Amino acid sequence: MKNAIIMIAFVAFATTSLKAQTTTTTDNRAKLTLGVKAGTNYSNVYDSEGEDFVADGKFGLAAGAFVVVPLGKIFGIQPEVLYSQKGFKSTGTFLGTNYEMTRTTDFIDVPILISIKPVEYVSLLFGPQFSFLMKQTDDFTGGSLSTSQQDEFDNSNLRKNIFGLTGGVDFNIDHLVIGLRGGWDVKNNDGDGNSTTPRYKNMWYQATIGYKF
Numbered sequence: 178m179k180n181a182i183i184m185i186a187f188v189a190f191a192t193t194s195l196k197a198q199t200t201t202t203t204d205n206r207a208k209l210t211l212g213v214k215a216g217t218n219y220s221n222v223y224d225s226e227g228e229d230f231v232a233d234g235k236f237g238l239a240a241g242a243f244v245v246v247p248l249g250k251i252f253g254i255q256p257e258v259l260y261s262q263k264g265f266k267s268t269g270t271f272l273g274t275n276y277e278m279t280r281t282t283d284f285i286d287v288p289i290l291i292s293i294k295p296v297e298y299v300s301l302l303f304g305p306q307f308s309f310l311m312k313q314t315d316d317f318t319g320g321s322l323s324t325s326q327q328d329e330f331d332n333s334n335l336r337k338n339i340f341g342l343t344g345g346v347d348f349n350i351d352h353l354v355i356g357l358r359g360g361w362d363v364k365n366n367d368g369d370g371n372s373t374t375p376r377y378k379n380m381w382y383q384a385t386i387g388y389k390f
Contacts, residue, residue: 204297205349205389207250212354214387215240220263222377230377237262237281239383245292245300253292255302261286263379276319282379283312285332288343288360303344306360308379310339337368339375345383354387 218237224230241259248254264281290304309332316325343360362378 206253206294206297207247208245209247210245210389211242212245212387212389213240213242214354214356214385216356216383216385218261218263218381218383220265220379220381222265222379225374225376225378232265232267235264235266235279235281237264239385241286243387245389251294253294253300255288255290255292255300257286257288257290259286259288260284261308261381261383263381271319274320276317278318279316281314281316282310283314284339285309285311290343298349300347300349301344302347302358304342306341306343307366308339308341308362309335309337334368336366336370338366339379340364340366340372341379349389352389354385354389356383356385356387358383358385 216239218239219234220237221234222230222232239259239261241257241261243255243257246254246256261284262281263284264279267278267280269276286306286308288304288306290302293301295301310330311332312327312329314325314327317323339362341360341362343358345356345358348355359380359382361380362375364372365375366372
């Protein structure tokens, strides 16, 4: 319920901002623009083998920059670079003791999106995303025990990444951009030309507010 209230409040704020700026909107669909944005991810994981794996979602930070490259007035390309927190929460009982584990994964996400702009206010977006894992933090609490383990990862090999798909919609009101997205992992690229299907895949929803220069 708390997560739903937060998302509803964000959408309400975004809608109010849209209405407040409607009177000054100009059509910039054919204009090359740069922008920055920030917001939140609501993420979880799922078991691609269909086993009985249950986890709860968690919120994390999403922030970065984007460029809108028009290919005419209707179509375009929108590459982005984002710092993106994902992960999940898990609870259970072990030997009669309740425990809670929270995993936070810090990624650099690089979506390369096809943009369709049917009207000046709306951009429909879909495309591949390459995610580079920077850090993973596991926080565990059970009984009187509380631990935190953190691992950092080398990203010097750009071919080693997680390939995913993402899509959504941007609402464009002058310099303001309100974005709603969803995405999921597809493959692990191992960096040597091979790829594997991860058993546990990230899936996420994203809401951001951005500014175009």
